[in-house]
Every structure is written in structure tokens, then in C-alpha cells.
Amino acid sequence: MMTHPESASDPRGVTKLLGAIGAVLLRALGATWRVRIDGPDPFDEAAEAPVLGALLHRDFLMAAWFFRDRGIRVGISRSRDGDLIDQALAQLGYAEAARGSSSRGGAVAQLGLLRALEAGGSVAVVVDGPRGPAGQPKPGIARLATRTGRPISAVTFRARFAWRFGSWDSACLPLPFARVECLFSAPIHADESGDGEGESRVLHELASRLAGPTRTTLVPG
Secondary structure (H helix, E strand, O other): OOOOOOOOOOOOOHHHHHHHHHHHHHHHHHOOOEEEEEOOOOOOOOOOOOOEEEEOHHHHHHHHHHOOOOOOEEEEOOOHHHHHHHHHHHHOOOOOOEEOEOOOEHHHHHHHHHHHHHOOOOEEEEOOOOOOOOOOOOOHHHHHHHHHOOOEEEEEEEEEEEEEOOOOOOOEEEEEEEEEEEEEOOOEOOOOOOOHHHHHHHHHHHHHHHHOOOOOEEEOO
């Protein structure tokens, strides 16, 4: 299980403690969900090649539980919220996070994810994080696909019933014993040329696949 050194701004390890508590609660809640999988799971242990996964910020809590204990590396923003998520994911069995975002430290995060893929590890990118706009993938995922030759595996979730948070992404958390469905789309291949037109095509197709199948019964937050 991955641990992280406490920062000078968090001398008592409050973030680490809160992250651990959040991970325990999510494990307990997720254990009650009735989960159905639609499509082949590219992150399955039997997969021979590293996976470049893409998801939306609104699905992050469901995805964090579903993909637990697989050693996947995730890109996380350099923020206080990111620190908390980093600690929670460590307790959920994820690999050390690549810290950075489109607004801060993005190049460092991209390099970390690139190295993980080249070393044979799987990574996941929250493509519209950390602040949106919701549902609009940023270019980093297309660049990773072009540089590594790995297709993008889009994953979405839907639930009945789920609590909706009043956040920019309308994040959802299924209630106890909710029915949760995890949907995997066909792989999206990037153009080897990596030009702007090809990148735009990939991002457009990815946005369509991530947005299309979601049908969630919500309890307003």
C-alpha cells in the first residue's frame, strides 16, 4: 500500500488521515453496490498491454472504487483537493499519482503518465479535470495516445440511484445497494502524425463516447 510523506503545510497528517477515512468509507459503500459491466474491461488482470483509460470528473468516485487495487496510475491536480484524493487513492491500491493539471504542472504529470505507459503500466486520465468545462476532454489524453501508440479506452458509469453533488461536474455517488453499471467503449486510435486535425478528431470522438451512454437516476444534492 502506497504512502506519502507529510508536507510541511500538513504537519499532523490531517490530509493523510482524511484520505484514509474516505477510502475506507468508499470501500464499504461500494461493497453494497450491485455492479454490472458492459463491454470487455481493458484493465482486467489478463490484459497483456498497458491501458490508457479516460473518464469524466463526474464519474470519479465510482471509478475510484471500481478500479481499486489494480495499481493504476492516475493524473491528479496540484491542489488541496488533489492532495486529499492522492491520499485516498493510495489507500485504495492505486500507484503513485502523477501530480499536475492543465493549469499547473501539466508537463510533469504528462511525463509521469508517459513513463508509466512506456514501462508497461496502465494509467487513467480524468479528461475534463480539474475544473472543467464538464464533459470537454483536454488535449493531453490525445497527445499521450499519439506518443505511445496506445488506443484510448473510454469508461463511463451510470447508477440507480445516486446522490448528485452541487459541484461544477455534477459528481455522482451511488446510494447504498444502488445498481451501478460500468460501460467500456471500443478503443479510440489516435493518428500517428499527431497533427492538430487528428487531435481534434480524437477529442471529439472521446467526448461523444463519454457523454452518450450516461443515464443516472439522481437524488438532488
